[in-house]
Amino acid sequence: MSFEPALPLPQLRRSRSSIKWRRYPEDVLPLFVAEMDFGVAPEVIEAVTDALAAGDTGYLDGPGPLAPAFAAFAEDSWGWRVDPGHVHLATDVTVGVVETLRLVVPRAGGSVVITPPVYSPFYEMVGETGARLVEVPLLEASDWSLDLAGLETAFRAGVDAMILCHPHNPTGRTHDRATLEALARLAAAHDVVIVSDEVHATLAHPGTDFAPFAPIASAAGALSVTVTSASKGWNLAALKCAVIVAADARAEALLTGLPDELAARTSILGLHANLAALGATAWRDAAVAQITRNIELLGSRLATEAPSVSLVRPDAGYLVWLDFRATGLGDDPAVSLREIGRVAFNSGPSFGAPGRGFVRANLACDPATVAEAVHRIAASIA
Structure with a gap:
């Protein structure tokens, strides 16, 4: 059965009540907690x-x-x-x-x-x-x-x-x-x-x-x-x-x-x-394909708009590890990114001391969300 792409952000905010959509104000773009913006597989x-x-x-x-x-x-x-x-x-x-x-x-x-x-x-x-x-x-x-x-x-x-x-x-x-x-x-x-x-x-x-x-x-x-x-x-x-x-x-x-x-x-x-x-492996394969396209999009957009941010390319999953140590945003860049850029990532130090200067991002989302997140990252660094 078919894979349903990520829903538009306004629809997600109206229809979903999980942490991802309720923890922060509506003007904060949520790319933190590990859940997908995709619809559920029809088989499920x-x-x-x-x-x-x-x-x-x-x-x-x-x-x-x-x-x-x-x-x-x-x-x-x-x-x-x-x-x-x-x-x-x-x-x-x-x-x-x-x-x-x-x-x-x-x-x-x-x-x-x-x-x-x-x-x-x-x-x-x-x-x-x-x-x-x-x-x-x-x-x-x-x-x-x-x-x-x-x-x-x-x-x-x-x-x-x-x-x-x-x-x-x-x-x-x-x-x-x-x-x-x-x-x-x-x-x-x-x-x-x-x-x-x-x-x-x-x-x-x-x-x-x-x-x-x-x-x-x-x-x-x-x-x-x-x-x-x-x-x-x-x-x-x-x-x-x-x-x-x-x-x-x-x-x-x-x-x-x-x-x-x-x-x-x-x-x-x-x-x-x-x-x-x-x-439902066909649905899963389609989700992975979208995720890997999003990772490529993130990498290319960062290189153009925020080259001081480094992407650790994953082998699996939709979570990516981003290195902000060259940006000047400090040990916990997620704070500045949320307060200035209005984009929410997981705090790097919460994963242990080696996470200082990093954030974790969730890319199980619409490509437009990835592009907007990079725009907000660039604005935060600037």
Whole structure:
């Protein structure tokens, strides 16, 4: 079924009530929170509408048909053979990560590694487990890659787990297979559990070879769990449903400790939506095509109107990392851009100290919105 382009801004402001459209005054152009301006895939609308019409609005006790559907999607998309019996439900990806960490991090004295600049809720999620946070920043000089030497040092010092952001948010980078293999060897050698957040993987750009971490971890003898959802690829954040996937039998034994109530807290409508989304790959491909065109437009417009701003080109997703350090707008340029230019981005420092001087922008929007955002950026710098 057809992909619906981004709606006009006035219509979006009238019809949508999410944070993106209510947090700031109407004269502020919202390019921050990670949700799309596109319409929902017709297949998803039909599935959810049918479920509502049937009164199918009760509780879940497991993934049911979503488990084999995800397994088929993973094999078709990435060559990842998933045992449907290793698929569990969670309310969303953040809940899945936290509940998995609770199984592996001691209540007292535990520690978890993250790799800033990184998805800012990771800080809070680690805090929910009571664990100590260990930061091993990405290597900007090596194109925002994982710092394997730094990770080895942290693992040797004794940590319980690491949250792998793959593809990485906010940089949009996918970690290459060789790097993931090295990480898996380190994790196996030091008994570190890797919890891989792969929610942006369904939005890999053409030419990107995304490698799921689970089979790589299993081959190396590392203990790993993947948490993902159709929520980013098909714009389904409100329909709360994610999957927690054990990499192998050893990881599945760990996940048997998940609370029984976790499935019941997941939306049955979200399950129907995820099922439909995994079959709506043509819609997803059209969305990716629009996103990549928007990235090219942003790059060309910045080069002309605001050349002091550098774009980190992502490998996946619709979030882009913009470097404002040469503009004179300070450690948190999002403030000036919002107050002067009336355009809202995510604050770079919220992703950790390496985010000083950066902002994260959302390009799942109309090309006209991208052009207007660059105009406002240029005005702010001027």
